[in-house]
Amino acid sequence: MPVPPALDLSAGSVALTRSLCDLPSVSGDEAVLADAIETVLLRHPHLDVTRDGDAIVARTMLGRAQRVIIAGHIDTVPINDNLPTRVEDVEGDEYLWGRGTVDMKAGVAVALVLAAELDDPPVDVTWIFYDNEEVDAELNGLGRLARNHPDLLAGDFAILGEPSNGGVEGGCNGTMRLELRTSGLRAHSARSWVGENAIHKLGDALTRLAAYEPRTVEVDGLAYREGLNAVTVSGGVAGNVVPDAATLVLNYRFAPDQSAAEAADRVRALFSDYDVVVVDQAEGARPGLDAPLAQAFVAAVGAEAKPKYGWTDVARFSALGIPAVNFGPGDPLKAHADDERVLVSQITDVERALRAWLTTS
Incomplete structure (x- = not known):
């Protein structure tokens, strides 16, 4: 078997971020990186390491009264001429540029450094590095771990190293894709009056969407902004045929004050005269900031908690x-961008804050 590339955790989180990013791991192709992570974590006797597919779980087993989970995905969206990484100066600030720097290998690097370093924390820690986050939900490595090894996900509080500009973002909006379908009657376009145009029937739906005002909902003290948008329109069979079917795909980002079922009912009520079908959905999450560990974490980080708009x-x-x-380094607006880049200072600041909390909590 090929020897996995060596990761040097002693080099620090910035250098490690570069190493992780320069090992391409587009969703479905994480095995090499997973091998490298497993190999380096197995060298640390204070960690109990388990692998499931390309997900690696490393736990301290110190018998502490509380357990914290710190997790991050190791896959990225496809590369687009933005590797290998490079360091660049932007108006006096140093950035690490390249695919995965924001979403989310800087957060993974911080977690790996601390997993190796912290052998006697006051709480037990479960470190999770998982695959296939950027693709269909059924492939998600964290979901697979929940199905195959639910005991490994036991804990009192969890931190996901997703980019949050180094601040704390509580919970998240839910997300849903729905198809709004219309039907008609095919006819030759030269005699369109004998047909019924399914695409034209979407016009009123698009007018309603343009006029729709998304909600802003306060949930446990955080204001979640929703979004309801058309993302795809399809229909038609030929350039000279009146179409008999058309589909408008909607994406609804809904606040965590409602379930996915309630969110679907809200959309159906808006388009009660259309055939509306849910094709994909994921529940949102309330902030959970009333938990004592969460409150202690926010206080230790010294940042005002904000809502997470994305799922x-x-x-x-x-x-x-x-x-x-x-809680992680990187601007979420740069996630998946061709000019994806993270402030170097955010990587070190997140590492410093997380270390301080984990050694005093």
């Missing part, structure tokens, strides 16, 4: 009854 795997922890927050 993240904190929702999986929330579904298990584990309060969870997002």
Whole structure:
């Protein structure tokens, strides 16, 4: 078997971020990186290491009264001429540029450094590095761990190293894709009056969407902003045929004050005269900031908690009854961008804050 590339955890989180990013691991192709992570963690006797597919779980087993989970995904979206990494100066600030620097190998690097270093924390820690986060939910490595090894996800509080600009983002919006379908009657376009145009029937739906004002909902003190948008329109069979079917795909980002079923009912009520079908959904997560460990963490980090507008795997922890927050380096607006880049100072600041909390909590 080929020897996995060596990771030097002693080099620090910035250098390690570069090493992780320069090992391409687009979703479905994480094995080499997973091998490297497993190999380096097995060298540390204070960690009990388990592998499931390309997900690696490393736990301290010190018998502490509380357990904290710190997790991050190791896959990225496809590369687009943005590797290998490089360091660049932007208006006096130093950035690490390249695919994965924001989403989310800087957060993974911080976790790996601390997993190796902290052999006697006041709480037990479960470190999770998992695959296939950027693709369909059924492939998600964290979800697979929950199915195959639910005991490994037991904990009192979870931190997901998703990019949050070094601040704390509680919970997350839910997400849903729905298809709004219309039907008509085919006819030759030269005699369109004998047909019924399914695409034209979407016009009123698009007008309603343009006029729709998304909610901003306060949940446990955080204001979650929703979004309901058309993302795809399809229909038609030929350039001279009146179409008999058309589909408008909607994406609904809904606040965690409602379940996915309630969110679907809200959309159906808006388009009650259309055939609306849910094709994909993921529940949101309430902030969970009332948990004592969460409050202690926010206080230690010294940042005001904000809502997470995008969906993240904190929702999986929330579904298990584990309060969870997002906390990691990187601007979420640069996630998946061709000019993806992270402030070097954010990587070190997040590492410093997480270390301080884990050694005093």
